[in-house]
Amino acid sequence: MKIGIVCYPTYGGSGVVATELGKALSMRGHQVHFISYKQPARLDFFTGNIFFHEVYVSHYPLFDFPPYETALTSRLVDVVKFEKLDVLHVHYAIPHASAAVMAKQILAAEGIHIPIVTTLHGTDITLVGKDKSFEPVVSYSLNQSTRVTAVSDSLKRDTYEHFRVTRAIEVIPNFIDFDRFSKQAKEHFKKAVAPAGEKLLIHTSNFRKVKRVEDVVKVFGKVREAINAKLLLVGDGPERQNIEQLCRDLNLCDGISFLGKQDAVEEVLSIGDLFLMPSETESFGLAALEAMACEVPVVSSNAGGIPELNVDGVTGFLCNVGDVETMASKAIYILSDEDRLKTFKQNARNRANEFHISAIVPKYEALYNEVIQLGHPSI
Ligand code: GMT
Numbered sequence: 001m002k003i004g005i006v007c008y009p010t011y012g013g014s015g016v017v018a019t020e021l022g023k024a025l026s027m028r029g030h031q032v033h034f035i036s037y038k039q040p041a042r043l044d045f046f047t048g049n050i051f052f053h054e055v056y057v058s059h060y061p062l063f064d065f066p067p068y069e070t071a072l073t074s075r076l077v078d079v080v081k082f083e084k085l086d087v088l089h090v091h092y093a094i095p096h097a098s099a100a101v102m103a104k105q106i107l108a109a110e111g112i113h114i115p116i117v118t119t120l121h122g123t124d125i126t127l128v129g130k131d132k133s134f135e136p137v138v139s140y141s142l143n144q145s146t147r148v149t150a151v152s153d154s155l156k157r158d159t160y161e162h163f164r165v166t167r168a169i170e171v172i173p174n175f176i177d178f179d180r181f182s183k184q185a186k187e188h189f190k191k192a193v194a195p196a197g198e199k200l201l202i203h204t205s206n207f208r209k210v211k212r213v214e215d216v217v218k219v220f221g222k223v224r225e226a227i228n229a230k231l232l233l234v235g236d237g238p239e240r241q242n243i244e245q246l247c248r249d250l251n252l253c254d255g256i257s258f259l260g261k262q263d264a265v266e267e268v269l270s271i272g273d274l275f276l277m278p279s280e281t282e283s284f285g286l287a288a289l290e291a292m293a294c295e296v297p298v299v300s301s302n303a304g305g306i307p308e309l310n311v312d313g314v315t316g317f318l319c320n321v322g323d324v325e326t327m328a329s330k331a332i333y334i335l336s337d338e339d340r341l342k343t344f345k346q347n348a349r350n351r352a353n354e355f356h357i358s359a360i361v362p363k364y365e366a367l368y369n370e371v372i373q374l375g376h377p378s379i
Pocket of ligand 1: 123151208
């Protein structure tokens with residue numbers, strides 16, 4: 001199959017899922033064409049059947065806002081036509097779904113049929129997409145896509161609640177590549193970071209408000225009153241400065257390391273004892289799945305799709321958003337007994353295995369086959 005994948009090229013979850021999916025599809029013999037304004041961050045290797053097509057937006061003085069969606073649409077028309085793609089898979093509704101639907105209509109006028117699979121990832125529906133000004137375009141493009149998938153039941157429900165979507169949405173969850181994400185022997189690293197045998201709490205995110213990183217710091221403050229512990233913060237983003245200030249205000253700086261963006265996040269996760277994800281909303285929680293694959297249990301909020309991944313009392317605990325007290329007491333419960341911690345770690349790994357890449361990628365392949373075979377009645 002020849003598959004076009006449209007995604008954001010940044011470290012965000014949707015771009016990561018799209019890129020890992022494309023890499024996996026290429027290894028299964030498909031030809032994969034990534035289309036974006038920059039080479040995706042996780043696209044770290046090329047093979048004979050992976051291609052990247054950059055979308056270039058001209059910056060004319062007339063435009064206060066460069067017309068990215070128009071440039072993307074034109075690029076999609078161009079790539080579908082000349083690479084003879086069989087299917088376009090767009091990740092994140094805004095503006096990828098509407099650009100793809102527009103490209104599909106332009107191509108149809110030339111007698112070329114291209115099916116569109118749109119995958120919803122979360123903030124395109126729960127935050128950005130909810131903005132009333134986007135609603136007509138998002139609803140229309142979802143209804144006009146050949147198939148729509150969402151990464152959790154929760155996101156599927158949110159989509160029906162906030163948009164006038166009249167068609168079926170299939171749930172295909174996030175997946176994990178155990179070749180990369182599994183516990184690695186990093187004892188020397190753990191000794192360097194936690195020389196006195198401190199328990200290591202980890203949080204990774206893009207430091208946006210929705211991640212509630214302030215709760216991570218507050219939970220850590222309470223855990224440290226009971227247990228010898230350290231906190232590793234991985235990632236960067238708009239809230240970083242506020243969080244640094246909070247660490248100073250709470251007098252916690254000596255126990256917290258800001259590691260910034262890390263390419264080899266699996267190495268950091270491998271030395272972790274507990275992952276914290278107190279997000280306001282989270283359609284799935286890929287970062288938690290990555291931690292669980294590395295045998296790190298999760299104390300999280302019970303928001304959005306997180307309960308579809310983190311099993312309360314088994315792989316960690318689910319707490320109400322903002323309930324720092326309960327999060328801290330659950331963290332202390334897990335960390336204060338070595339046998340218990342070991343059980344939670346094993347449970348986390350076993351649960352992650354249910355989202356193994358080899359179980360999920362075939363679901364997308366089946367979907368592509370289905371839409372390709374559907375053809376188009378008018379062509
Ligand atoms: O979490 C983010 O802020 C990035 C965001 C994205 O769209 O790039 O991630 C979303 O997609 C991931 C992959 O499907 C999900 O695992 C994340 O839960 C989801 N984030 C939110 O819903 C906040």
